[in-house]
Amino acid sequence: xxxxxxxxxxxxxxxxxxxxxxxxxxxxxxxxxxxxxxxxxxxxxxxxxxxxxxxxxxxxxxxxxxxxxxxxxxxxxxxxxxxxxxxxxxxxxxxxxxxxxxxxxxxxxxxxxxxxxxxxxxxxxxxxxxxxxxxxxxxxxxxxxxxxxxxxxxxxxxxxxxxxxxxxxxxxxxxxxxxxxxxxxxxxxxxxxxxxxxxxxxxxxxxxxxxxxxxxxxxxxxxxxxxxxxxxxxxxxxxxxxxxxxxxxxxxxxxxxxxxxxxxxxxxxxxxxxxxxxxxxxxxxxxxxxxxxxxxxxxxxxxxxxxxxxxxxxxxxxxxxxxxxxxxxxxxxxxxxxxxxxxxxxxxxxxxxxxxxxxxxxxxxxxxxxxxxxxxxxxxxxxxxxxxxxxxxxxxxxxxxxxxxxxxxxxxxxxxxxxxxxxxxxxxxxxxxxxxxxxxxxxxxxxxxxxxxxxxxxxxxxxxxxxxxxxxxxxxxxxxxxxxxxx
Amino acid sequence: xxxxxxxxxxxxxxxxxxxxxxxxxxxxxxxxxxxxxxxxxxxxxxxxxxxxxxxxxxxxxxxxxxxxxxxxxxxxxxxxxxxxxxxxxxxxxxxxxxxxxxxxxxxxxxxxxxxxxxxxxxxxxxxxxxxxxxxxxxxxxxxxxxxxxxxxxxxxxxxxxxxxxxxxxxxxxxxxxxxxxxxxxxxxxxxxxxxxxxxxxxxxxxxxxxxxxxxxxxxxxxxxxxxxxxxxxxxxxxxxxxxxxxxxxxxxxxxxxxxxxxxxxxxxxxxxxxxxxxxxxxxxxx
Numbered sequence: 075x076x077x078x079x080x081x082x083x084x085x086x087x088x089x090x091x092x093x094x095x096x097x098x099x100x101x102x103x104x105x106x107x108x109x110x111x112x113x114x115x116x117x118x119x120x121x122x123x124x125x126x127x128x129x130x131x132x133x134x135x136x137x138x139x140x141x142x143x144x145x146x147x148x149x150x151x152x153x154x155x156x157x158x159x160x161x162x163x164x165x166x167x168x169x170x171x172x173x174x175x176x177x178x179x180x181x182x183x184x185x186x187x188x189x190x191x192x193x194x195x196x197x198x199x200x201x202x203x204x205x206x207x208x209x210x211x212x213x214x215x216x217x218x219x220x221x222x223x224x225x226x227x228x229x230x231x232x233x234x235x236x237x238x239x240x241x242x243x244x245x246x247x248x249x250x251x252x253x254x255x256x257x258x259x260x261x262x263x264x265x266x267x268x269x270x271x272x273x274x275x276x277x278x279x280x281x282x283x284x285x286x287x288x289x290x291x292x293x294x295x296x297x298x299x300x301x302x303x304x305x306x307x308x309x310x311x312x313x314x315x316x317x318x319x320x321x322x323x324x325x326x327x328x329x330x331x332x333x334x335x336x337x338x339x340x341x342x343x344x345x346x347x348x349x350x351x352x353x354x355x356x357x358x359x360x361x362x363x364x365x366x367x368x369x370x371x372x373x374x375x376x377x378x379x380x381x382x383x384x385x386x387x388x389x390x391x392x393x394x395x396x397x398x399x400x401x402x403x404x405x406x407x408x409x410x411x412x413x414x415x416x417x418x419x420x421x422x423x424x425x426x427x428x429x430x431x432x433x434x435x436x437x438x439x440x441x442x443x444x445x446x447x448x449x450x451x452x453x454x455x456x457x458x459x460x461x462x463x464x465x466x467x468x469x470x471x472x473x474x475x476x477x478x479x480x481x482x483x484x485x486x487x488x489x490x491x492x493x494x495x496x497x498x499x500x501x502x503x504x505x506x507x508x509x510x511x512x513x514x515x516x517x518x519x520x521x522x523x524x525x526x527x528x529x530x531x532x533x534x535x536x537x538x539x540x541x542x543x544x545x546x547x548x549x550x551x552x553x554x555x556x557x558x559x560x561x
Numbered sequence: 562x563x564x565x566x567x568x569x570x571x572x573x574x575x576x577x578x579x580x581x582x583x584x585x586x587x588x589x590x591x592x593x594x595x596x597x598x599x600x601x602x603x604x605x606x607x608x609x610x611x612x613x614x615x616x617x618x619x620x621x622x623x624x625x626x627x628x629x630x631x632x633x634x635x636x637x638x639x640x641x642x643x644x645x646x647x648x649x650x651x652x653x654x655x656x657x658x659x660x661x662x663x664x665x666x667x668x669x670x671x672x673x674x675x676x677x678x679x680x681x682x683x684x685x686x687x688x689x690x691x692x693x694x695x696x697x698x699x700x701x702x703x704x705x706x707x708x709x710x711x712x713x714x715x716x717x718x719x720x721x722x723x724x725x726x727x728x729x730x731x732x733x734x735x736x737x738x739x740x741x742x743x744x745x746x747x748x749x750x751x752x753x754x755x756x757x758x759x760x761x762x763x764x765x766x767x768x769x770x771x772x773x774x775x776x777x778x779x780x781x782x783x784x785x786x787x788x789x790x791x792x793x794x795x796x797x798x799x800x801x802x803x804x805x806x807x808x809x810x811x812x813x814x815x816x817x818x819x820x821x822x823x824x825x826x827x828x829x830x831x832x833x834x835x836x837x838x839x840x841x842x843x844x845x846x847x
Contacts, residue, residue, distance in 0.1 A: 374701075424730050447726055450700045454731035457704050461738060 082155060082354035086147035087135075087347040091127055091340060094134050103130050104337070129340055138163065138338030139331050148347045155354040156281050156300065157291045158316035160323045165342045166334055168275045168313040169195035171299035173202065174330045175315060176243070178297065179269050180205035182486070185239035187232045190479060190518075191221040191248060193273060194511055194546075197485060197521045204486040207521075208236050209479055212248075213393035218384065218405050219434040222393040223247075223254030226262065233266050241269040246277050246290055246298070249430070250437065251401030252394050256293040264294070269320070272298040278306040278314075279400060282357025283365065287396035296320045305361075305400065307442050308349035312342040360442045364400045367449055368440050371402050374453045380409040380460055402438040404456070406431075410465030414540050416456075419463060424455040432512075433540060477533060479518075480525040483558070488523035493556045495549070498534070501526045504557035509546030512537050518546075526557065566597055566605075568612050570787035571755045576612075578602055578785070584679050589671035591723045596679040602785060606647060606680060608672070609722055614647055616682055618784050622749075623649035623683070624821040625781040625829070626793055630712050630745045631657060632811035632826055633800045637711040638662070641739065643699035643727060644749075645716035646672035648684035654714075655686045656816050664710075666695045666702040668723055700726040706739035713740060715748035720761045728765050733772040733796070743799040750778060753836045754788030762792060767843040769796045777802050778840055779829040781820070792836070803830055 080086070101108050110117030110125030117125045131137040136145035145163060152161035164171045172195040180186045182204030188196060190209045200207055210228045212221040229242060242263040247253040256272065263270040272290030274280070278300050280289040290298035298316045302308040317326055353360075372383035382405040386397045406416045417431025429439040438452055482505045483491070493507040503526065510520040519534060520526065534552065538544055544552050567577040578599050585596040595607045603616030614622065627650055631637060638661045642650050646667040654663055667673055673694065676684040687694070695702055703713075713736050718724035726732055727748075736746050748769070751762040770776045773796035783791045795802045808823040832840070 377705075447698060447700075447723065450698045450704075451726050451729060451731060454700045454704050454726070454729070454735055458731045458734040462734065 080147055080151055080154075082151060082351060084147075084151065085344075085347045085351045086144040086151070087340070088344045090135050090144040091129075091344055094129070095126060097134075101129075103132070105130065124341065127340055127344065130337065135340065138165065138334070138343065139336055140327075145343065148343070148350070151354075152314060152346070152350045153316070155350050156314070156316050157289070158298075159319040160317040160321070160326070162315040162317075162326065162330060163338075163343055163346050164313040164315055164330070164334070165311060165338045166313075167311045168273075168299050168301040168303075169193075169198070170330075170334055171301075171313045171315040172196055172273055172275070173199040173333065174326065175271050175297045175299050176200070176205070177203050177332070178321070178326050178329045179241045179271065183484075185236050187229065187236065187239050187242040187268075189221075189224045189243070189245055189254075191245065192243065192518075193245075193275060194509065194518060196243065196273065197509065197518055200485040201489045201522065202486075204484060205240075206484045207481060208232050208239060209481065211478060215388070215394075217407075218382075219407070220250050220252075220432070221248065223252050223395060224259070225393045226255050226258045227392075229254075229259050230262055233262060233268065237266065239268055241271055241296075243271045243273060244290075244295070246272040246274050246280070246293075246295075247287060247396075247398045247401070249276060250403045250435070251276070251398035252388075253287040253396040253398065255392065255395040256288055256290065256295065260294045269296040270294075271296060274298045275301040276304060276401075277398070278302055278304060278353075279357070279361045279364070280398070282353045283361030283400070284358060285365070286361065286400070287398055291316055291318060294318070297326075302346055302349055304439075305364075305441055306349045306353060309342050309345040312346045312349075314346065361400060364440050364442060364444065367444055367446070368400050368402045370446075371438070371440070371449050371453060374449075375404055375456055378453070378457045378460055380464060381406060381456060382408065400440055402440050403435055404438070405435050407434045409460050409463075410467060411459070411463060412540050414542055415463075416459055419459050420452075420455055424451070424458070426452055426455050428452075432542070433537070477519070477527075477530050479521070480527070481523055482525050483523040485522045488558060492559045494559050495554045495556050498531060498553055498555050501555045501557050502528050502531060504560070507556045507558050508548060510534060510544065510552065510555070511546045512542045512544055520546075520555075526555070566599070566607065566612075568607070568610060571757065574755070574787075576785065576787075578605070578612075578615075585675055587671060587675065589669050591669045592672075594669075594671060594675050596675060604680060604682075605785075606676065608718055611719060612785050613718070614649065614680075614683065615785050616680075619647075619649055619683060620818075621781050621783050621820045622791070623653050624818050625779070626650060626714055626716060626747055626749065627653035628811070628816070628818065628821040629779060629793070629795065629802065629826055629829070630714070630747045632807060632823055633795075633797075633802055633805050634711055634743070634745050635807060635810070639710050639712075640664070641666065641703070641706070641710045641713045643703070643713065643715045643717065644668075644724070645714070647676045647680055648673075648687055650714055650716050651689070651692060652683060652686045655689045655691070657814065661691060663689070663692045664695060664702075665692060666697060666699045668696070668698050670696045698726065700729070700732050700735065703732065703735040703739050706735075708739075708741055710740050711744055713744065713746040715746065717749050720751070720765070728761065728768070730768045730771065733768050736796075737772050737798070740798060744797070745800060746773070746794075746796045748794040748796070750792040750794040752786065752788050752791050753833075753839055754790050758787055759839060763839055763843045765794065766840055767847060769794055770844055770847045772796070774798060775801060777830060778832065778836070780832060780836075781829065795830075803827060
């Protein structure tokens with residue numbers, strides 16, 4: 075297939091789909107909607123082009139489980155664009171990319187060093203493979219009440235105390251746009267015979283924009299999970315897994331095929347292919363514009379007064395080693411409202427949906443699709459929220475939201491152990507057997523195997539009162555929690 | 562040669578106007594701008610293919626959006642006009658000698674430039690020394706103003722495209738803040754007739770009711786706008802559009818009008834039953 079040299083101007087999967095359409099092949103294969111004819115309502119909703127592209131793996135379109143032609147070419151181009159040795163197109167979200175990454179490097183009983191504010195997908199991977207987490211406390215910013223990056227010293231300490239650990243995982247960046255000193259952490263890990271993995275769910279643009287934090291591949295990390303559908307512009311649920319030359323491509327492919335669908339969606343695959351081309355050809359200018367829009371919004375929001383739209387001034391050389399200026403995070407504590415309250419007001423009163431609100435902050439996600447006029451609406455609405463709803467007392471707000479976890483048993487052991495359900499107020503001192511997530515931003519409060527403490531229970535109660543969506547436990551109301559049976 | 566301008570008023574209805582010639586076509590950062598000459602309606606302006614004004618019927622819109630609030634507020638000195646790049650509202654306003662200052666905020670400088678060149682009947686008072694034109698986003702401009710204006714006229718395009726921000730709760734709230742304690746805001750309020758327009762009309766009304774203590778709607782007949790039946794919003798902090806109408810005072814201005822009279826002013830607030838019901842529906846949600 076790839077006799078002539080591939081270039082970033084090409085989009086092999088997209089081009090193959092175009093060719094395939096012109097062939098007018100008669101489908102006696104899945105999907106059963108047969109180019110939409112069998113489901114006219116769906117065809118009307120999504121459009122002809124879309125349903126006609128929803129086809130099965132076949133010779134002219136390659137096969138995601140064992141790519142040898144156009145998907146292979148698209149992966150080669152993606153690897154080149156991201157400066158990686160291998161790239162894998164993923165259709166199960168960045169969750170599947172993160173899990174395949176973790177499963178590729180640790181097995182049952184092996185240790186992996188993680189910041190506590192890892193995404194739930196990492197915890198899911200640990201339940202699946204039986205590896206043991208070693209948490210590094212992210213530092214916490216007192217004023218903003220958000221978890222920061224990992225301090226290099228803390229990573230060093232974790233490595234010293236756990237010389238048998240197999241890997242270190244780093245968020246690059248966090249949901250809030252904060253980066254650890256990735257280059258130093260990669261070096262530390264490699265010097266101690268550990269691999270370094272990066273969760274880059276929020277960092278796709280680092281590979282293309284200028285004046286942005288260093289990307290994992292450039293910093294020398296061994297693997298990275300990159301959420302193309304976030305800042306990269308591809309369809310929801312499409313993602314990339316990147317690997318450096320230290321990793322075996324075949325091994326990673328085997329791991330991916332353990333859990334990934336054998337019916338990879340060509341809508342998702344072609345969206346990855348087109349987005350990669352777009353980023354490679356125009357990413358630099360596009361992200362310069364996003365940064366400029368975010369800077370403008372920060373200045374305007376800070377001029378309203380009360381709000382604090384933070385940026386690079388936070389950089390401290392360690393736990394905030396760098397800041398992603400495309401992220402528009404705004405602290406709301408000084409107007410007397412919780413971030414989640416502002417988040418709700420923006421949606422209910424102003425028809426503006428932002429990415430998330432936590433106790434003290436909101437995050438508005440800016441991307442290559444934003445225009446000035448929407449920024450003006452956001453800033454105008456924030457000015458109105460302050461005028462109409464600001465409160466002078468700040469006493470109701472909890473300023474710290476990071477609680478140190480105490481790992482009693484491995485996540486897998488806890489997940490599968492015998493457990494019992496108790497009213498939540500009676501669970502202090504017991505070992506939790508399920509997840510408790512505060513969503514957004516989807517950072518665990520409790521994970522299976524951790525000891526429940528009173529401050530954790532207070533925090534859950536408070537976050538519930540503030541309207542955060544709490545997920546994970548079997549009891550959706552979170553009035554009861556499952557704990558390990560005491561032996 | 563058969564040369565027609567057509568605008569879809571709904572997916573199933575269109576209005577076509579026979580065109581003599583196209584005088585201008587251009588694309589700004591915000592929209593496509595076209596100017597035509599027509600035998601029936603004279604010269605007309607279209608933005609993104611939507612009819613904005615014709616020389617034949619623009620007087621209805623511009624008189625009704627300007628004189629209604631001017632006959633209610635007893636002493637307008639400072640006015641903010643949002644949009645209005647064609648100059649029609651400014652033409653009406655500059656007839657009032659008591660007005661000391663007009664800020665006009667138009668997002669698209671090319672609209673003003675094109676109107677100055679091709680639509681001299683509306684764009685005829687841009688040189689008035691009381692007028693300052695600001696080329697920026699209306700929402701942005703009004704955000705930083707507080708307790709400053711007696712009257713705000715929102716002469717917007719439709720609530721999709723560049724005019725969208727001018728139909729939002731944040732914009733109306735910002736306008737409330739920018740008005741003095743007895744200020745009035747008047748806005749282009751869409752039509753109650755076709756479904757999509759009626760929905761936009763109801764949404765705008767709901768948001769204004771939520772933002773102002775007094776919020777009333779009045780009507781006019783504008784042949785080239787969808788259904789010909791058009792509404793305006795009258796939102797006010799203090800003055801009632803009928804109880805505070807100053808008929809004699811306004812008539813003393815002796816402003817020549819072809820549509821507006823103080824008698825019509827009163828009639829314009831008496832709406833068809835189905836329109837009243839639509840407005841009540843959203844008021845009850847507030």
